[in-house]
Amino acid sequence: MSLNHPIVEQSFAIIDREIGKHNLNPSEYAISRRVIHTTADFDYLNLLEFKHNGISSALVALQNGIPIVTDVTMVKQGIKTLVGKTFNNPIIAAIDFADVALPGKTRTETGLLKCWSKYPDAVYVIGNAPTALIALCECLKKQNKIIPPLIIGAPVGFVSVIESKQALKQLEIPQIIVKGRKGGSPVAAAIVNALLVLAKEG
Template sequence: MLNHPILEQSFTIIDQEVGQHNLNTLEYAIARRVIHATADFDFINLLTFSPNAISNGMISLQKKTPIITDVTMVKQGITTLVNKTFNNPIISAIEQVSDPLPGKTRTETGLLKCFQQYPNAIYVIGNAPTALIALCQEISQSNVKPSLVIGVTVGFVSVVESKQLLAKIDVPQIRVEGRKGGSAVACAIINALLILAWDSQ
């Protein structure tokens, strides 16, 4: 059993407080885990799923598709469950470079490097809007698309713009609208997808 009993108890409480909602079963499984990670019920309305995003993510995880994270914290937050399920390679973009390209952040530079090597990976951007913007630009110019993009950047500078840019691109994606997001949200989404993929086998 991948879910701890205390987690299941928390889910019961969340279900009671959420009540009626407009998400389907799979979408709600992801939203519920995000709410558990953040104690923020706003996410029931902020999460956006493109058509087939969840099924694409589940199939890609089952195929052991690499997972590219923007920062190390996201990588650490999903490693345990990845190791218990499909053992996908997990690569943190920021760990790929010591010196950023001129005018770019380390995370952005690392992500560009990762996209050259793994264009069809699952991309999980939980913090850095510069990385999400760079990814969107690369996707727009490439014939190969990621299996899934999770765009949940957080903060105040370029955050909303990065998500709006992702929304305009034809790629399977899960987004959080507005300023909210972060590592905990990114981890919750991937971990929920891992459990859905594992249980659907």
């Protein structure tokens, strides 16, 4: 039984027809196609970057019920349904861990630092806050023992966004990055949902 709603499958068929030939492997394409379905933006066929065996590492982690840490609640809400239909991974929104921001930091960044201390081996999903992604990269640079199974770097916007993605790219950590300024919570959630389907059906 497919985890996808019939309308989603119809949309995928339309996307397949419009894209035609491409250079992505089946798993990369499944993720890109779901993001395109979510955004109606075909640029994502070329904007997603998959590095350091991020997909295969994430599939194993999800199947084993590893926690998923999101930066904001919107990403958490966007993956909750499919998590419930697949592996029931704990989902933690970093922003919920910080009622007040630490001096000089955002609430999301503050919450992310707390999540890192509690869930260092989680799948990390950043769809909104570049400050949280930068903080996570700084934590990883300070140690080399713990390697998360996947970091999704998909913050959107203009301030510190490209810098945060560059910081992630410099780390030899399993990762999926949205290149440039595009991204956002719906995109980050779509990437996770595609991974959940691949992990369940694979």
